[in-house]
Amino acid sequence: MACRPELLAPAGDWDALKAAVASGADAVYFGVELFNARLRAENFSVQDLPEVMNWLHARGVKGFLTLNVLVFTDELEQVSELLVKCWSAEVDALIVQDLGLCLLAQELVPNLALHASTQMSVTSSAGVAQAAAAGCERVVMARELTLNDLERVQHQLKQRQLDVPLEVFVHGALCVAYSGQCLTSESLGQRSANRGECAQACRLPYQFIVDGEERDLGAQRYLLSPQDLAAWSVIPELARIGISSLKIEGRLKSATYVAAVTDVYRRALDGVLDDPESVRLQLELGFSRGLGTGWLEGIDHAELVDGRWSKKRGPSFGCLVKVHPRGWIEVEAEIEPQRGQGIVLEVAAGEGGAFQIPREVGGRIMESERSGPACWRLKLGPSRVDARGLLPGAPVWLTSDPQWHSTWTRRAGRQTPPQEAPLSLVVRGRIGEPLVLELEGAHSSGGQPLAVVSERLLEPAKDHGLDRERLEAQLGRLGGTGWRLETLHLDLSGSLFLPIGDLNRLRRALLQAMADAGLSPVNRLKSQRRCGAIPSRAERQQLIRSCYGRFPANTADHTQAARLTVLVRSLDQLKGLIELGDDTPIEGVIADLEQPRELKEAVAIARGCWSDGIWLTGPKVTRPNEGWTLDPLLRAKPDGFLVRNADQLERLCESAPCRGDFSLNVANPLSLLWFLEHWGLQRVTASCDLNLQQLLDLAENSPSDRLEVVLHQHMPLFHMEHCLFCALLSDGHDHTDCGRPCESHTVLLKDRSGVEHPLRADLGCRNTLFNGTAQTGIEAFPAMRSRGLRHFRLDLLDEDAEDAKRRVRLYGEALGGRMPSAEVWRREQIEHRLGVTRGSLRADRAQGTPSISR
Template structure:
């Protein structure tokens, strides 16, 4: 079905008060912000949940801008009292919605404040209409789809869900799907899903193809292979509007007010222009903020042809341009290429002759010399001390403190990282008066000895009266009344028309009385326009009531534990036919009574090729083994065919990895298991997933939980559900899961499966980090890449506590190990 035409909301980020004011001043329809805890941008200034939250909401209400609070991290069981308090505080303050990642937090919000709207965060990895409907069934009124969806795919989601759909339109692009990045967890001991992203995607790596790197002069060639350009969807606003998107979201809660002012104004004007065009109206085609301004305030420029701002995935995959790999941080506007270098002397600083097409390079501009990825941490730059225009470019001189480097030579790229003129322009926008968004009609009349002021927005009329008396000297006239009315002062409305009808009589009142009537009419209309929300709040302690199964006395769900023979069962996850054969060999040589007996094999093949043979081989060689087929981590619109092919294999169970897959497979004739990627980090989420129509028979906890936390989670579940937990005992952590394909980027000229030459079927890629560890990259059936940690992670130290907590199901996962390694690892765990 065709999407309903609607004008999308422009939503801006606010990491603090300066950014909040800048967003409002430049036309944001909504802002999103975090509180002191449980926000995915813990490094932002954020706002406290006390009186400051009331002040924020009051400020936004005054300007008729919606306020959404980001409670978008995973919550642990011992944090739910605090989370409940935050939800209650948001509800009492009158925020317009909370943005939530955790399914348990969604369940809690529904119990605590059912009238408080909930938006499903992009960290729920919503990639399809099934995913959107999964979230809507849990109370989400809006879903934020992944940044990896194209406009056409977003339109498909809009067309098949009753939830509002929001998408990102500008800002930083994570290389990994939001909610599916475990690099911070693996390498930094902290979690992006807990608001502590370590930005490992912005680090340099050496790309190894079939075990070999690109060596230059004996040194490894580094590449920022996982650092995408930023998203800039200005040219896609009209298409997104046609797609029926409800909200366009600007990323950037860590950015300053200049960035917020620039991006908000740019997208305000772009939405207004697109809307006018679609309605057949004239639109002002001259934007206040140019693309160059946006690049200057923040962009990860790569070359003279690549300014660091891209359409991301909005126009489909662009593997050749999304990640160039030269630099991971702000570059600004490209100046040009170094032609010659004059080292610093006692009289003047380092001087460069730069070939450039810029016209406005000037003294005081900030400049950096880019020596490529190998020298990104040893940059030369600073404010320009002197600039002289020469034929084809400039001679630029730095202060004497700026020293040259060996690589500062002809051919190096030069970028303007700061421009005082642009900075002044954007600071002016950030501190400007709020844009008027709504036109109203103002009417003044005299009726029965009272002057009546009415403000009409076309739907509602705010009105106020003030007494008038017969004039003794100077009666009211239209000019004096109009002067007293003014332009509605500090309100979000602008008078489209002012009709003053004094009835032909000679009346008088003070100008202050007219102003007061205008003020009260404004407040009257404001009250009529205020969003109404009657929230039937639950009594305090809802979180405790939902969680107190864990107190030991309420663990009985009618399941007789004495009937449960506590026997450890082991699943082995393999990724190719050789590993599969090794796992079956081990199972056949290990008696079922063994303490570490393998009773099922999980086939997580990255291509459909070989799956049918693997299923047949297991059925033939080991009929007693369960065969489980793993679905890909993400399923986009149009990829249902691949899921149907998995189902057609006739497995004993399917391992579902996304909310959309749970809904897609629910009610089908197959047993379903839920994987770690569903992010069950607490008992509320686990219970929600077990209660789902998918009827999960197994669930693997989120990898954000440490060993002790997994045991605590198990104890909070009833015995029958505890028996369904499957803990991963051994794995190479999947640190990134990306729609950007490293195989296509580095081994082909293609941008998709149709033109990449399927190089992933013939080659291997590893990423070597600065410590020398090689992390294998595998491409799945949807061309999405997973980077696996080089170091295997073992839960050997936690097995005892897991067994004590009643966990009887375990999984051992392999990535690219040899058959001999498969046998050795399984044998080692059996010997523990």
């Protein structure tokens, strides 16, 4: 292999952390009770940090703390305190999502390494470059990238002369949506995935509605639940490409899972993996929804999501042959049954739609007897199997195995002793003088060499003197101290004698002098000691204020009229808005069109219609080979661009005025500052993860006229590389052979509550599932205006021209002060088939939270 990547394992608690180290992890990542994207994990406490890091460093293992969430305005002081505690505890790196947090860390703890989380949605060299510019020393790439993509990124980084190590996930659960771009939990339940509160709606069943009719998909119900990632087979390719770190997902998993999975990847990196079937069995018994290499070996939409289940399956055990009386079943087994193993059988779903999901029955094997060459009769316990609906051929899955559990419980609990730190000693002596034992390169608090001397004077040796062999034998007796003798330099004159007891006392005296001087094996094993004073609370507050001071004072002119921008997704909507003429509150229009050929037409027909002009926007994601998707935008020559990712920032900001969309995840004044200062954006749309109070806090502590708020939208739930059009409406594998059913069919996914969510495909064949129920913040409009916000946006989805005009007129009445916001809300409830929701912008959620002092 071209290089030897680091193996990075998850740790949700102490047991998992110790299991990871015992199984060969080079580094572990973990969270504390604050600011991490796995709040459901047990996690560590902030007070645990020094103990955790000392334990890891004593064993030569690095520890990375996850701060991989968005940070809100009123949390900046709290997170600054955590940064200082991480610095003091000598955490090796922070894994971060928020660019504002990057700016704060650079000011506060500049020598604390930052790693860009996969939550930053980095899919290209431009994304890597932006993370590096924000201070990140390593970048965790999006899980949707293939091996070819990763190789392209490495090549492009060399062209940029940018040396940034890349990290890649190699095992664990796959999210169907791009990390950092999933708003499902926020939209449906005000539980932000960008805050560690994911409700896992992707693991639920959905009905597939095609052109108004439900499509019968057989046993496929879980249309958005990918199989798990298991990339041990492509480790050599990742190493060849030059990936620096291989990451295992699983901070919610048990210590046995961490031990079993880490062991596989340690052996893969060491080149000593044995039988692939035994490896797969080891992994599947830990946790599996089905295992595959995800996107790494290429995009195959039909393979990525099996659709028949969304929870743990384990390895295939076989299939049902028949059910016998009194609780016995006969199976054709792929694995020889063992007493105590747990199995489940899948009962075929009956008629009645997607939510008649397959039933499962099963239990532990209490008795087994062979009934044929590969057949076994099994009795399950503790009760009889409910055989209703069980049919021959039903799949059987092995869900637990006592031997596996015993093996990996024992391995997870294995103790990993601390490493012994190397000592380099110097021995000096002359006849009639004490023997001097000195620690090379170390000094006492008084500046003198750290040394001890014998009480007894050296004598001439009568037979065996103090030769190297004898000195190394006695001075090297360091077992249990955490030290080991690495080098011994001798400066002795003649053949000298000192009793062995005196040598032992001298060794113990030096160890005590080292301890008194604060030298410990743990500190010696660390690559570097951090130096410098810990910033006080007052200094931290001053640093935050100094960052804010780069903004002009927020002297919002409340007399200025509210301005409206409308985002359209079809030429018909655009033409409808043009028909409104001068009788409109529209400042400008953004065209978000799927077909590149429509972009020039949109600009041509809308040029000059509004004071702010006609703007264009592109897909949320740009992969390493998709720079061409930006060319049609540039050729259309609009009045400006709405930018959504790092590639668009690089390419489009040079050509026309640009504004940032909510996909940039601006949640605090420092992240806003990054995009205004570093990229020169005119303004930025606030993150959809903000509730009303958090939005008002952001406005109060920022130049509010540089912020925009989406007042009405069908919020995008999942933005995903996975294409359901290809997977379920074609026999193809990807865009090259799918026949583009997205251009000829309308698809909705119906959830368990009966809401039908529209599905769209973009230029890069990525799918976005939009919430079927629109969110409106119109009732909170007065509160927003009171904080100086004046730029608002309506995002249209599938409205026809007349509906688009009606909605713009309606919101225009409220923005112009001619209609109460409550009346707009009432009319929207009537006009929308599914009504509307206030979502996170409920007016009653805003409190009088004081702003951060400047």
